[in-house]
Amino acid sequence: MRKLTQVLLLAGTSAMAFSAIAKDAGYIGEIDVVHGDSSADTATGKVFLDTNRNSRLDAGEAGLAGVLVSNGREVVATGEDGSYTLPAYDDMNLFITKPAGYMTPVSDDMIPQFSYVHKVAGSANLRFGGIEPTGPLPQSVNFPLVEDPVGDEFQCLVFGDTQPYSNQEVSYVRQTVGKLLTNRDNSATQCLLFQGDVMGDDLSLYPRFKQIVAKGDVPQYYVAGNHDLDFDAKSDADSFDTFRREFGPEYYSFDIGQVHFVVLDDVRYPCNGVDAHAFCDLSAKPSYNGVISERQLEWLKNDLANVPENKLIVVSAHIPFVTYTDATAQKHQVDNLDKLYDLIGDRPALGLSGHTHTTEQILPGEFYKGWEEATGTGPAKFHQIITGAVSGSWWAGDLNNSGVPHATQRLGSPRGYYVLDFAGSDYVDTFLTFEGDENDQLHVSFNTPRFRDWAEQLVSYTTQNDIPNDITPPVTVNDLGDMDMLTRADLSGTTYVAINVWNGSKESRVSFSINGGDPIEAERTQKGEGEEAFDGPTYSDPLAMAKQSTNGRQAVRSTTGGDATAGYRTWQGLQWTGVAGPFQDWMLTTKSSHLWRAELPGDLPAGVHTLEVRTTDRYGRIYKQTKTFEVVDELPQMTWQEKFWNE
Structure with missing residues (x-):
């Protein structure tokens, strides 16, 4: 404890x-390779304390005993004088296991120098x-x-x-x-x-x-x-x-x-x-x-x-x-x-x-x-x-x-x-x-009947068509409307509070409360007890899928760049260009091992409500997120109300 x-x-x-x-961070150097006559089948040398920090074994510098040295197969500990002997292979890495309390030299790029790559004939025309x-x-x-007395912390x-x-x-x-x-x-x-x-x-x-x-x-x-x-x-x-x-x-x-x-x-x-x-x-x-x-x-x-x-x-x-x-x-x-x-x-x-x-x-x-x-x-x-x-x-x-x-x-x-x-x-x-702080550990959204209908169409489109393409998708993020505005039909048709705890584990505990009321425990969608992955709109993450559904960059074109800069390139130069469509189907969050959910009460009154989510991780650390959402009888018109300007 x-x-x-x-x-x-x-x-x-x-x-x-x-x-x-x-x-x-100032120990810049390299290993000390001494060329000359050598035995063809034996690697030898010393591990030593580099007191003048010049990366060379100088007279009077002490060897270090008990340091592990390997040729990639055998492992030996250095003797009292820091020396080692190992069998040699024509293609091997000769390296030490950096011991605790010590530091190897690093290159100018901060790559630890603890090995000698030995390949007699070199690579074959790569x-x-x-x-x-x-x-x-x-x-x-x-x-x-x-x-390098780092200590244990x-x-x-x-x-x-x-x-x-x-x-x-x-x-x-x-x-x-x-x-x-x-x-x-x-x-x-x-x-x-x-x-x-x-x-x-x-x-x-x-x-x-x-x-x-x-x-x-x-x-x-x-x-x-x-x-x-x-x-x-x-x-x-x-x-x-x-x-x-x-x-x-x-x-x-x-x-x-x-x-x-x-x-x-x-x-x-x-x-x-x-x-x-x-x-x-x-x-x-x-x-x-x-x-x-x-x-x-x-x-x-x-x-x-x-x-x-x-x-x-x-x-x-x-x-x-x-x-x-x-x-x-x-x-x-x-x-x-x-x-x-x-x-x-x-x-x-x-x-x-x-x-x-x-x-x-x-x-x-x-x-x-x-x-x-x-x-x-x-x-x-x-x-x-x-x-x-x-x-x-x-x-x-x-x-x-x-x-x-x-x-x-x-x-x-x-x-x-x-x-x-x-x-x-x-x-x-x-x-x-990269964008938030240490308190940002989750996001929350609502898995409604409206979302599930939308997600079915999106998934069907990605499975039936190559992505990207020039085929107009049946739905985009705009067709979801306000994801935090819930209708009576949403509540009567089962709406889940979907909580994605990004680093959540089977020992995490997740709950939410509405308007300061009693906590409602959420359940992890996957138990990790030998079952298959539960996949599909019912088990998906609505907020993640909304972000993945509409990739506008692939629709971008210019007269300056023309085809060369249309959309963007990924993987081995593959050009993602076409309509502003979704990620490929295998990239969509239609399942997750760190998603928790619980059904939202169906009798919430119309109006604005507060949802507070709380998760406790396996170390006992508590993270919270609060959001507001609305309950309405029916969705209002979500675009510009032209009727007021037609008189």
Whole structure:
């Protein structure tokens, strides 16, 4: 209880209060690679305390004992003098696990320098260059560290799928992540975790991206996603070579305080001819699959053997271990999750992932139909968070007040990021948006018969037509009228108060009161007890769908740009142009794992009413939102009343 109280206090306190543990952001450097005669099958070197901070092993600088060093398979601890010896492979990442209380050098772009990428022959003619041939193994690879007494209380920021496909979308990253990092106090923030799909296929944009994020002066740790792939790679061994060149290993670990962070690569590409799925067949188009390689599993077993049982394990991957959103989809979950569960065992653990462009809280014991078939597992073994997407629904939608697309996410959450506050091996997670403050945790709307009729027409249109197109949709957001004006017909035909708690979990409690009356408990639409996802207008989020229903940007044209600037481009240059229509059907919030609802009383008198919504999260934090709504006998004319001007 004491530790949890510490974490809650940390989460609720400004980072200014923790300036005493401010990170050392000025240690710019690199690892010490010494070339010369070397044994062809052995990697050697030292981990040392870099007292003069020049990133070189100088005479008199002491080695550090007990630091973990790996070749991506074997793991050894350095000896008393800081030395290590490991088997060498022609294609490997040689890296250390940064120990707690120390810091590695960082590049000018704040990328931690803890690894040497060794690829004797280099990459095989990749579009974005991959890795140049490294030639023979260096005589020694030495890893510098400096003391960094962070302590056991610290903070990390977690960003899902930034995924810019173009320089325009990199600018959106600047206006969201970049703006956030340059305007907040980062003194208590010890790491930034990017959960994969850092880029959207065009890997030439990495340098600009890194320069933007570096303005936060916080060390950045990256997960490789399926849009960070070298798509012209012929084998999985080469598929993340450009990522490795820019960021380092595709899997690794590091320690801060009482937390052991593990980053995994769970994207196999191409999976064709390797994994026994139809989409991986040799006759199919090259595809990826969610799976953790046997080499990684061996490394992770060796890595965890050196980690105390009471340390918190934070496991980051791109493809979710399991997901509510795509519970029945094989490639969007981890094939061999059972093996990861076996390795983690009963250790305290937290899983982080991205990929689905949704926020999802999956607590131990939670379970949805499809998981067993896709992953061979049942109820979740440890807490998992799917961390949403900075890009939201792929930077789609009209511009918000910051000049960035609203891109409301698939389960209804706005674009945002997570803050993880750690105290020892305990933690508190908080979802924050780029536009609001920490009290903005939900939105509320009314699921009325009128909305459901409207939504049926919208969904039917998206399933019957390619999106975007030039076919006028049957309904737009304008046809909903005032969503907070309820008629007698709405109340008699069942109207739900629909509350989307963006970071809600099965332990959240949600209620509302009307005009200060007794609270009415709302129920989560999904129980997480093995059922299928409940989908359709009855289970949808009205406010999210209203925002997703009318994408005006795709109808924009000009005489200056003509076809070149009509609408906007997304994904691999695909042009979204046509009428002002909805998002594609799979992007609409017709279901959600964090939606609560309860029926609105049918006997409310006509007039203006106040609705106060209250949610209590799994940590006991209370969030409230108040709105007004109207009850009328019939909807009045909602447009200009011309009748008064026709006389």
